[in-house]
Amino acid sequence: MTTETPVRRLYVKTYGCQMNVYDSERMADVLRPLGYAITDTPDEADLVVLNTCHIREKATEKVYSELGQLKRMKQARADAGGAMTIAVAGCVAQAEGEEILRRQPAVDLVVGPQAYHQLPELIARSHRSRGERLAADFAAEAKFDALPAERASTGVTAFLTVQEGCDKFCTFCVVPYTRGAEWSRPAAAVEAEARVLAAQGVREVTLLGQNVNAYSAPDAEGLGLAGLVRRLAKIEGLDRIRYTTSHPADMDDALIAAHGEVEALMPYLHLPVQAGSDKVLKAMNRAHTAESYVRLIERIRAARPDIAISGDFIVGFPGERDSDFEATLSLVRDVGYASAFSFKYSRRPGTPAAAMMGQVAPAVADARLQALQTLLVEQQKAFNAAQVGRVLPVLFEKPGRHPGQLIGRSPYLQSVHLEAPAALMGQIAPVRIASAGQNSLAGELALESA
Numbered sequence: 001m002t003t004e005t006p007v008r009r010l011y012v013k014t015y016g017c018q019m020n021v022y023d024s025e026r027m028a029d030v031l032r033p034l035g036y037a038i039t040d041t042p043d044e045a046d047l048v049v050l051n052t053c054h055i056r057e058k059a060t061e062k063v064y065s066e067l068g069q070l071k072r073m074k075q076a077r078a079d080a081g082g083a084m085t086i087a088v089a090g091c092v093a094q095a096e097g098e099e100i101l102r103r104q105p106a107v108d109l110v111v112g113p114q115a116y117h118q119l120p121e122l123i124a125r126s127h128r129s130r131g132e133r134l135a136a137d138f139a140a141e142a143k144f145d146a147l148p149a150e151r152a153s154t155g156v157t158a159f160l161t162v163q164e165g166c167d168k169f170c171t172f173c174v175v176p177y178t179r180g181a182e183w184s185r186p187a188a189a190v191e192a193e194a195r196v197l198a199a200q201g202v203r204e205v206t207l208l209g210q211n212v213n214a215y216s217a218p219d220a221e222g223l224g225l226a227g228l229v230r231r232l233a234k235i236e237g238l239d240r241i242r243y244t245t246s247h248p249a250d251m252d253d254a255l256i257a258a259h260g261e262v263e264a265l266m267p268y269l270h271l272p273v274q275a276g277s278d279k280v281l282k283a284m285n286r287a288h289t290a291e292s293y294v295r296l297i298e299r300i301r302a303a304r305p306d307i308a309i310s311g312d313f314i315v316g317f318p319g320e321r322d323s324d325f326e327a328t329l330s331l332v333r334d335v336g337y338a339s340a341f342s343f344k345y346s347r348r349p350g351t352p353a354a355a356m357m358g359q360v361a362p363a364v365a366d367a368r369l370q371a372l373q374t375l376l377v378e379q380q381k382a383f384n385a386a387q388v389g390r391v392l393p394v395l396f397e398k399p400g401r402h403p404g405q406l407i408g409r410s411p412y413l414q415s416v417h418l419e420a421p422a423a424l425m426g427q428i429a430p431v432r433i434a435s436a437g438q439n440s441l442a443g444e445l446a447l448e449s450a
């Protein structure tokens with residue numbers, strides 16, 4: 001080739017969940033053919049994309065403060081004779097599209113989570129400085145059909161979106177409004193993407209969906225998430241499969257059985273419960289009780305005894321009394337979590353819970369969050385400490401902080417730090433765990449005992 005596409009610099013900042021991480025990578029894939037290459041800083045970028053999250057008020061507010069800073073950068077670039085295009089993508093874009101354009105005129109375009117395949121067209125139009133600045137379609141199918149098959153080299157682990165949207169309508173949550181109705185990608189398309197990843201050297205794939213275990217293949221009747229996992233487990237080189245996030249109501253027998261039978265399916269399950277009081281769970285519209293959740297965990301552990309359970313919790317939901325919160329602590333003690341995320345309830349405009357009586361005072365919610373996190377951290381440390389002395393298969397992912405060190409991942413999603421030759425990158429090798437902290441393990445290669 002004699003002609004070269006001029007390099008344009010693209011800066012993408014990602015907020016929120018793993019689905020946004022996946023979408024950010026795919027936006028870069030969509031823009032690469034136009035000559036956009038990733039840069040790590042916004043100040044030199046020709047195009048800045050903020051891929052936003054709407055889940056809690058703080059997440060949304062961060063976007064507007066970031067936009068304030070970008071506006072100044074854009075001005076400085078213009079003063080120097082250059083140009084910067086600012087795009088807002090993701091869940092805030094979907095929820096507050098028009099408002100973003102009104103609140104921050106420096107924003108050139110707004111693109112929702114199901115419309116980012118239109119970015120090239122939107123950018124072109126905005127460069128002609130008129131026309132559509134807002135794309136907020138809800139058709140996930142059109143997006144996936146329009147995405148390029150190629151993915152930038154992602155390293156040893158990768159995310160792969162298989163399901164989008166949510167029909168559960170928990171009363172606190174914006175996701176059903178920002179991501180639309182539940183929709184599953186065809187199994188053939190998922191498999192094709194997984195093969196591309198495996199060929200690029202990916203050894204571990206995490207299947208993503210807002211309700212990933214509600215997956216139901218539109219192109220293979222009766223193929224649910226368990227069937228999809230079994231199909232992907234056959235791909236050469238793809239040694240580890242994970243999935244997130246799941247809803248307890250969609251945890252079916254086939255998926256539980258797969259945890260006991262499919263070697264590639266890692267013994268780690270993120271299964272949010274949110275609260276331990278049935279009164280609160282009902283007000284949250286969670287479609288499960290504390291008891292049914294605990295029984296479900298028992299069944300999963302019967303299939304895969306060593307499985308690490310992780311969860312999400314909300315404290316200070318409207319109407320939550322001390323006794324309700326005690327029930328959450330009690331459920332946590334019953335289950336025993338390997339890791340968890342816990343949040344103070346955030347009132348989201350337009351959701352049913354925002355209008356409920358009995359909003360909890362911030363100081364009360366703060367105290368509850370602290371008590372819950374203390375317990376969860378204790379459990380996490382205990383889970384990590386229980387690995388000391390064991391030999392675990394570790395997938396080596398990246399260099400450690402010091403020369404000669406590598407960082408890998410245990411089957412239970414713990415980071416493992418150790419001295420190991422760089423040639424092991426991308427390999428799975430046995431590691432004897434010597435010590436454990438709150439967030440990671442350390443050990444040494446145990447190759448002779450492999």
Ligand code: SAH
Binds near residue numbers: 055
């Ligand atoms: N689909 C997933 C995750 C949704 S968002 C699920 O059903 O579990 C991730 C987490 O954010 C939720 O599990 C919940 O714990 C938390 N969350 C959602 N809305 C919230 C709100 N309004 N306030 C505080 N936390 C919230």
Ligand code: SF4
Binds near residue numbers: 170174
């Ligand atoms: Fe939100 Fe509930 Fe759907 Fe999860 S299941 S995305 S918490 S509405």
Ligand code: F3S
Binds near residue numbers: 090
């Ligand atoms: Fe946030 Fe949207 Fe994910 S609201 S948590 S980025 S689905």
